[in-house]
Amino acid sequence: MRYEAPTTVKGAVKLLAGKAGLARVLAGGTDLLVQMRTDRVAPDLIVDVKRIAGMRRIEAKAGGFRIGAAVSGAELGEHKGMRKAWPGVVEAACLIGSTQVQGRATLAGNLCNASPAADSVPALIAAGAAVVVVGPRGRRTVPVEQIPVGPGRTSLKRGELVEAILLPKRPPRSGDAYLRFIPRSEMDIAVVGAGVSLTLDRQGVCSAARVALGAVAERVIRVPEAEAALIGTKVDGEALERMAASCSAACRPIDDKRGTREFRIKVAGVLARRAAAIALKRARGK
Amino acid sequence: MPLDAKFDPATHHFRLVGTRPLRPDGYDKVVGRARFGADASAPGMLVGRILRSPHPHARIRAIDTARAAKLPGVKAIVTRDDFKDGDPSLKDVLVNVMARDKALYDGHAVAAVAATSASVARKALKLIRVDYEILPHVTDVDEAMKPGAPILHGDMRTENIEPAPKKASNVASRCEFGHGDPEQGFKQADVVIERRFKTEATHQGYIEPHACLASVGSDGQGELWVCTQGHYMVRNTCAALVGMDVSKLRVTASEIGGGFGGKTTVFIEPVALALSRKAGKPVKLVMSREEVFRASGPTSSASMTVKIGVTRHGRITGAHADIRFQGGAFAGSPIELGAMSAFACYDLEHVKAVGWDVVTNRPKQAAYRAPGAPMVAFAVESVLDELAHKIGMDPVELRLKNTAKEGTRSSYGPKYNRIGLAACLEAARRHPHYEAPLGPNQGRGIAAGFWFNFGGQTCVSLNVNIDGTVALAVGTPDIGGSRASMCMMAAEELGIEYDKVRAIVADTSSLGYNDISEGSRVTFSTGLATIAAARDAIGKLCARAAKIWGIAPEAVVWENGRARPAGPNAGDFAPLSLAEIAKTAAKTGGPIAGHHEVNADGAGVSFAVHLCDAEVDPETGRVTIKRYTVVQDAGKAIHPSYVEGQFQGGAAQGIGWALNEEYVYGRDGRLQNPGFLDYRIPVASDLPMIDTVIVEVPNPGHPYGVRGVGETSIVPPLAAIDKAKAGKKRR
Amino acid sequence: MVRVTTRINGDEVTFVCEPDETLLDVLRDRLNLTGAKEGCGTGDCGACSVTLDGRVVCSCLVLGAEAEGRQVGTVEGIARNGKLHPLQEKFLEFAALQCGVCTPGFLVAAKALLERNPDPTEAEIRFGLAGNLCRCTGYDKIVRAVQAAAAAMRKG
Structure with missing residues (x-):
């Protein structure tokens, strides 16, 4: 195995696209090193992107934010602008693992690991985030939901890597939130996760909403029916119940060691409802 | 050496016992200097790795190591062929250490290599070809007992049933304890409740994986550095399994990073010795966390049926339990301890507990803190709680009405000496926690628990140094601060300062045999032997003083760390301190040392009562422990901080068991959660502060009244939490 | 093999390691700093915690090679001049x-x-x-x- 730590994006792309056999990007390493340790992956080349200056920064851009792919959860959590604009995204990122993991784990890594239970992904999808993908053929911008295609699989092509995550400008009177169910209070993989982002008009009627669920399908899913249940309402109890029911209906989970199918279906609705209530509060400026 | 009838530890003014000095091994442990199992190295050391079966049950047709042996850097490979059958009483241990004709569980060792680096060793394991014939498997205790279940051992016949069975079975044996006739008792009851319970296996979850460093020469002599609860056991077992003289194997116990019973047997140690002997070099063998979960001992999973009858007035008239434990692939689950402890808290006329020891395709269980008791207490205490509710009686009141006390014939046979259950129940009822208001979605549970506590073989040596300090050598690995307690007891007896005594855990060649640090026996047995060794040394110190003064040794007494003439008739001499006598030891007869060897008896049983408040999210079922109080009888707390630590640690493990810890096996018979990610032990944010109340009802079997405290604390939590979850208020 | 120069508890250290070797293994097996422990090897127990440029991380989830030019802090560096923290x-x-x-x-x-x-x-x-x-x-x-x-x- 080879270890390389290029200092430019171009250098990283060149390495990844080269004839190196199995290549893996190392950002925070909190998934990759575990997979190597447990013999699930044996890369021939590791490309450490943490020495690429542009990938270590959070930049305010066009009213939104550009988060470099090597920015850790802890750095994101300490960023005042992000905390104010997208608290749901920051909370989701900061739920991943321990303080120790937070010191390393990245949004981009969480996304590209393509776990259906990834905490930050429902929040990013709800927030309408996109990613900058860079590869041998240049850059493209892709909505977050198009990156994971199944457990452990992404739509990235050989030689491509995520350079940054783009958060849009936070619309006025909007709020986002992410909640998950875990049996302990920390350190677990989400049994269910729910991200909600919504916007109110001046009358307090919901004009836009995005709802995404984790750990209830082969990848994180967006739930248009749940969004429709909120839009046009004052996000009252009835609307929230309809949204919760839509979320439960959209689930196609499996039974596994972390939870049963029935439990996930039920709790997906509960969490989405609670997350929407928090998002609503935030949208109302509370 | 029992409690002196004229000595009351409750009123005696101890100088050191009951205070909280810093532990002697503490400094090393906060600066990173303490050496644990994996922290040792040796020149020319090789790295050992073990190949494990991915199948829960398979016949091993052949093992081909030829390709692995050719890999550069591979220095030794061992398989079943390298371990000969020997002592029949160790056969299961041997087969567990290295599979013979069959792999009996997912994770069963089938081969091992020693290589120049970890990466070479890993590669070598991949080159070993094992030809498996996959067999049907069973991992559930009830399934394993059914006719037609896959049979693990063709020669296993259920013991202790009449007539002796002719057919092979997964039930190794039956046991029965109790007295009277429960059926008769149920007839006298106003309410009889029978319930069935199942609990999953849990793992001890020590943070330090098993680790050892073995070095065996072609001269047949060897050394072994190992994290273990009992290095003498390791020595004797390994010597037998690898064919060495006991005297030629010197075992040193490293600092131990948690054991809780799980380090009371051998797993990797004989393999490391065999590899080292074959390679002619030191071999370090360390389990990965995954190996710890797959191949070291979890506890038993259990299936239980409990039936109890009470009168309207709360008198238990009859109690019966039928208990089925699977203990993994070999006989030897703690079923007897489970059955014996089932009703040990209560004074009963009609009581019976029947136990069944069952084998399944799981790793061989190892002791885990009060082995067998927590799950049975869960069943019994749950039924009692339901009965209290049914007859409208306070659950503590119901227990008090039936509490075992001095003179009670226990449900497992012996009559109790002085015990502290009633005192614990009263203390729990008096505790502010008991009457504190509960919030919405909160409930309170209360449960009692019992543990036997062990004594056992113990040997202590106490050497008086030239400067008046004392070196204390004990042979029981320190699993929770016991060296501090030993220094306190020695200093208390000798009348010197605490920090003048330094305790070490001696290696197997430096001190006589000691049983394992298990059964909450160390502070009791090693403490008892330490006190006796100190008294032995005092006798010798007095004799030296007598010699100096030219009077009879009987005319000298030891007081406040000094020898002085017993009375005016003995003569008028200025008292001599320990340091003064030590300084001139060479002139008065040579080194001064105290010794004690004992097979300690009289370990007093310990009882506890736990109170738990839990809050349940009504929509998700998620449970949060809001408040927790442990009340337990310590007999006499030597170092109260470490007594509290045992109470809190046991409670936390019980909370983990009750809420989130379990072995999850897939249909394929493989363990689904062999890691701390999905085997979910409590984290700091899962728990509240854990209040403790130390009750002290002196144990008549110890000179200071000490009872073991380590295990009882894991017994009540399962029932206490379950009741709190159910939202049951006290009444 | 990778050659790495880093600072550990303030002192400059140079070591060589395999490219896939973790910082924990480097500390323990190559530098004899055995204060950090391996409890799991998968970032779930924290026994191997060290600081990397001031942030606490699991050293089992860091490659030794990543330490190049960084500041590593271990338990051995907490007490200063023999005085406990x-x-x-x-x-x-x-x-x-x-x-x-x-x-x-x-x-x-x-x-x-x-x-x-x-x-x-x-x-x-x-x-x-x-x-x-x-x-x-x-x-x-x-x-x-x-x-x-x-x-x-x-x-x-």
Whole structure:
């Protein structure tokens, strides 16, 4: 195995696209090193992107934010602008693992690991985030939901890597939130996760909403029916119940060691409802 | 050496016992200097790795190591062929250490290599070809007992049933304890409740994986550095399994990073010795966390049926339990301890507990803190709680009405000496926690628990140094601060300062045999032997003083760390301190040392009562422990901080068991959660502060009244939490 | 093999390691700094905690090669000139360790916690240290020791 730590994006792309056999990007390493340790992956080349200056920064851009792919959860959590604009995204990122993991784990890594239970992904999808993908053929911008295609699989092509995550400008009177169910209070993989982002008009009627669920399908899913249940309402109890029911209906989970199918279906609705209530509060400026 | 009838530890003014000095091994442990199992190295050391079966049950047709042996850097490979059958009483241990004709569980060792680096060793394991014939498997205790279940051992016949069975079975044996006739008792009851319970296996979850460093020469002599609860056991077992003289194997116990019973047997140690002997070099063998979960001992999973009858007035008239434990692939689950402890808290006329020891395709269980008791207490205490509710009686009141006390014939046979259950129940009822208001979605549970506590073989040596300090050598690995307690007891007896005594855990060649640090026996047995060794040394110190003064040794007494003439008739001499006598030891007869060897008896049983408040999210079922109080009888707390630590640690493990810890096996018979990610032990944010109340009802079997405290604390939590979850208020 | 120059507890250190070797293995097996422990190897227990450029990380989830040019802090560097850090003193005083194998990780993590938050609430301590498993104590005495150390450090 080879270890390389290029200092430019171009250098990283060149390495990844080269004839190196199995290549893996190392950002925070909190998934990759575990997979190597447990013999699930044996890369021939590791490309450490943490020495690429542009990938270590959070930049305010066009009213939104550009988060470099090597920015850790802890750095994101300490960023005042992000905390104010997208608290749901920051909370989701900061739920991943321990303080120790937070010191390393990245949004981009969480996304590209393509776990259906990834905490930050429902929040990013709800927030309408996109990613900058860079590869041998240049850059493209892709909505977050198009990156994971199944457990452990992404739509990235050989030689491509995520350079940054783009958060849009936070619309006025909007709020986002992410909640998950875990049996302990920390350190677990989400049994269910729910991200909600919504916007109110001046009358307090919901004009836009995005709802995404984790750990209830082969990848994180967006739930248009749940969004429709909120839009046009004052996000009252009835609307929230309809949204919760839509979320439960959209689930196609499996039974596994972390939870049963029935439990996930039920709790997906509960969490989405609670997350929407928090998002609503935030949208109302509370 | 029992409690002196004229000595009351409750009123005696101890100088050191009951205070909280810093532990002697503490400094090393906060600066990173303490050496644990994996922290040792040796020149020319090789790295050992073990190949494990991915199948829960398979016949091993052949093992081909030829390709692995050719890999550069591979220095030794061992398989079943390298371990000969020997002592029949160790056969299961041997087969567990290295599979013979069959792999009996997912994770069963089938081969091992020693290589120049970890990466070479890993590669070598991949080159070993094992030809498996996959067999049907069973991992559930009830399934394993059914006719037609896959049979693990063709020669296993259920013991202790009449007539002796002719057919092979997964039930190794039956046991029965109790007295009277429960059926008769149920007839006298106003309410009889029978319930069935199942609990999953849990793992001890020590943070330090098993680790050892073995070095065996072609001269047949060897050394072994190992994290273990009992290095003498390791020595004797390994010597037998690898064919060495006991005297030629010197075992040193490293600092131990948690054991809780799980380090009371051998797993990797004989393999490391065999590899080292074959390679002619030191071999370090360390389990990965995954190996710890797959191949070291979890506890038993259990299936239980409990039936109890009470009168309207709360008198238990009859109690019966039928208990089925699977203990993994070999006989030897703690079923007897489970059955014996089932009703040990209560004074009963009609009581019976029947136990069944069952084998399944799981790793061989190892002791885990009060082995067998927590799950049975869960069943019994749950039924009692339901009965209290049914007859409208306070659950503590119901227990008090039936509490075992001095003179009670226990449900497992012996009559109790002085015990502290009633005192614990009263203390729990008096505790502010008991009457504190509960919030919405909160409930309170209360449960009692019992543990036997062990004594056992113990040997202590106490050497008086030239400067008046004392070196204390004990042979029981320190699993929770016991060296501090030993220094306190020695200093208390000798009348010197605490920090003048330094305790070490001696290696197997430096001190006589000691049983394992298990059964909450160390502070009791090693403490008892330490006190006796100190008294032995005092006798010798007095004799030296007598010699100096030219009077009879009987005319000298030891007081406040000094020898002085017993009375005016003995003569008028200025008292001599320990340091003064030590300084001139060479002139008065040579080194001064105290010794004690004992097979300690009289370990007093310990009882506890736990109170738990839990809050349940009504929509998700998620449970949060809001408040927790442990009340337990310590007999006499030597170092109260470490007594509290045992109470809190046991409670936390019980909370983990009750809420989130379990072995999850897939249909394929493989363990689904062999890691701390999905085997979910409590984290700091899962728990509240854990209040403790130390009750002290002196144990008549110890000179200071000490009872073991380590295990009882894991017994009540399962029932206490379950009741709190159910939202049951006290009444 | 990769050649790496880094600073460990303030001192410059150069080592060679395999490209896939973790920082934990480098510290323990190549530099004989065995204070950091391997409890799991997968970032779930925190026994291998060290700081990397001031942030607490699991050294089992860091490659040795990544340490190039960085600052690594281990438990061996917490006491200064033979004087114990208040956290070390309070861990001893409060009996916050039983077996002691998780202690190095807790000390490294707690020190980093208090550097960022000198006056944490009980909940902040518990959540901040949730990545450090202790199987012996039930955390009660650990949390109290951290609270006491924080108070002592605020007093100076």
